[in-house]
Amino acid sequence: SPGGRLGRLALPVGVLGFLLAACTQEYEYNSLAPAGPVAEKQADLYFLTFWIATGVFVLVEGALLFALFRFRRRSTEDTPKQIHGNTRLEIIWTIIPAVLLAGVAVPTIGTIFDLSGCQDDGVEVEVVGHQWWWEVNYPELQVTTANEIHIPARQPVCITLTSEDVIHSFSVPRLAGKQDMVPGRTIELQLQANEPGVYHGECAEYCGLSHGIMLFQVVADASPDFDAWVEVQRQPAMPPAPGSELETTLQQCLACHAIQGVSEPPPGAPIKGPNLTHVGSRRTIVAGWLENNPRDLARWLRDPPRVKPGSLMPDYNLTDEQIEDLVAYLGSLQ
Ligand code: CUA
Secondary structure (H helix, E strand, O other): OHHHHHHHHHHHHHHHHHHHHHHOOOOOOOOOOOOOHHHHHHHHHHHHHHHHHHHHHHHHHHHHHHHHHHOOOOOOOOOOOOOOOOHHHHHHHHHHHHHHHHHHHHHHHHHHHHHEOOOOOOEEEEEEEEOOEEEEEEOOOOEEEEOEEEEEOOOOEEEEEEEOOOOEEEEEOOOOEEEEEOEOOOEEEEEOOOOOEEEEEEEOOOOOOOHHHOEEEEEEEOHHHHHHHHHHHHOOOOOOOOOOHHHHHHHHHHOOOOEOOOEOOOOOOOOOOOOOOOHHHOOEEOOOOEEOOHHHHHHHHHOHHHHOOOOOOOOOOOOHHHHHHHHHHHHHOO
């Protein structure tokens, strides 16, 4: 019946629609929508393999279907011709896959060497993984920030990756694929953005309770904007009024967080929390999890482990007034 035929169509059409929904270019973590030369090389490799595999699939399945129909059993007496081996065919179907595999292997190995380590002396950014946030240092520029990596667009950037605790993985699919961050090791990663813009990153290696909310953003600025950003980030912060309630409240924060111009840990001391010197200028808080606005900042300060399970930052039972003061102060750290 027409109704039944329609019903039978609904499932495959639905499944196809569902699968195709994953192909939107808008997806922030889409490694098939590369936005820089490093990610482009990785995507090229993927598409090369994909099209070779597609060709093999179509030919093999086509040959299979042809054989099924052309040589199907037509009557009970129908016995096919019996064959025991065919040397020429066997040589051909050994050589063709070997050639295809070499066709994939040669560019793969070339790309592995091409992308391993940093080649150009671009901007150097040191990223340290922590449970569950990203420490970001620019050793040559004397800038320290967290969870937001500014880079100049259209310039090579060298990211050096390491971890303070467990293995994390630095992943910005549209710019540079992903790379493990291993404690005690420093691994270099090339990264470059073709255009100014915001590129989303995440931790791609399970690293404990709040692995899923260990996010970050790479902000590619036009060259003059990047220089202006660096200039601002180098400025110390304005300390709270001496003797104020805020100054007392802030002492608890300063046990783990550095604020240049207010309190800096002694050199070599372990870094326990994100540097807050210019926290007000960042797009997000809580490692890319919440937008940086007064409402979300207040929600975070009210009960950190509730927002980020396992957070090192405890619930200090701050009063509404203390939270309001902190939100205003942190927001002013532009
Ligand atoms: Cu860090 Cu997962």
